[in-house]
Amino acid sequence: MKHRLATFAALLLLAFGAQAQNTDTIVYGHPYEREPEFPGGLKALVEFFNDNIRYPLEAQDYHIEGKLYATFMVNSQGLVRNPRIILGLPGGCNQAALDAIRRMPRWEPGRQRSGGKWAPVNVQFNLPVNFNLEKDTT
Numbered sequence: 001m002k003h004r005l006a007t008f009a010a011l012l013l014l015a016f017g018a019q020a021q022n023t024d025t026i027v028y029g030h031p032y033e034r035e036p037e038f039p040g041g042l043k044a045l046v047e048f049f050n051d052n053i054r055y056p057l058e059a060q061d062y063h064i065e066g067k068l069y070a071t072f073m074v075n076s077q078g079l080v081r082n083p084r085i086i087l088g089l090p091g092g093c094n095q096a097a098l099d100a101i102r103r104m105p106r107w108e109p110g111r112q113r114s115g116g117k118w119a120p121v122n123v124q125f126n127l128p129v130n131f132n133l134e135k136d137t138t
Contacts, residue, residue: 034111036074036123038104053100055131056092063133064091070101070127076120078106089131097129 038045058064072083083101088094110123 033121034118036078036110036125037108039107048104049100049129052103053096053129055133056096059089059091059093059131060133062091064089064093065132066093067128067130068093068097070097070129071124072101072127073122073124074107074109075122076109078109078120080104080107086126093129093131101127 038048040047066089068089069086070083071086073081075081080101083098085094085098109120111118112121113119
């Protein structure tokens with residue numbers, strides 16, 4: 001059996017639940033926000049996950065598949081902070097996803113217009129991660 005991890009596809013951005021956070025204010029979906037950006041954009045983010053997440057052996061052995069949901073903050077300096085699992089999977093999948101999130105490089109931080117200028121803000125993301133076993137057809 002060949003094993004493959006399908007992390008996320010073009011629906012990645014649609015699945016992000018993003019909210020900007022300024023020290024004591026949370027702003028939802030205003031048109032003047034700029035979302036944080038992974039270095040190289042969406043394609044680079046998908047490649048990063050494909051290169052940095054490993055299907056846990058326990059999950060492979062027990063044929064565990066499914067989708068988990070992680071959340072993390074991209075802070076105003078572009079650093080990934082406080083990753084955690086919202087809805088998880090057994091077999092080491094949660095830890096595999098968290099390990100990959102913790103290895104992410106610095107992002108371009110999110111920005112919000114404040115007093116005529118773009119100010120960096122904290123942005124919380126919810127990220128789905130799919131674990132799927134691919135059957136070997138040979």
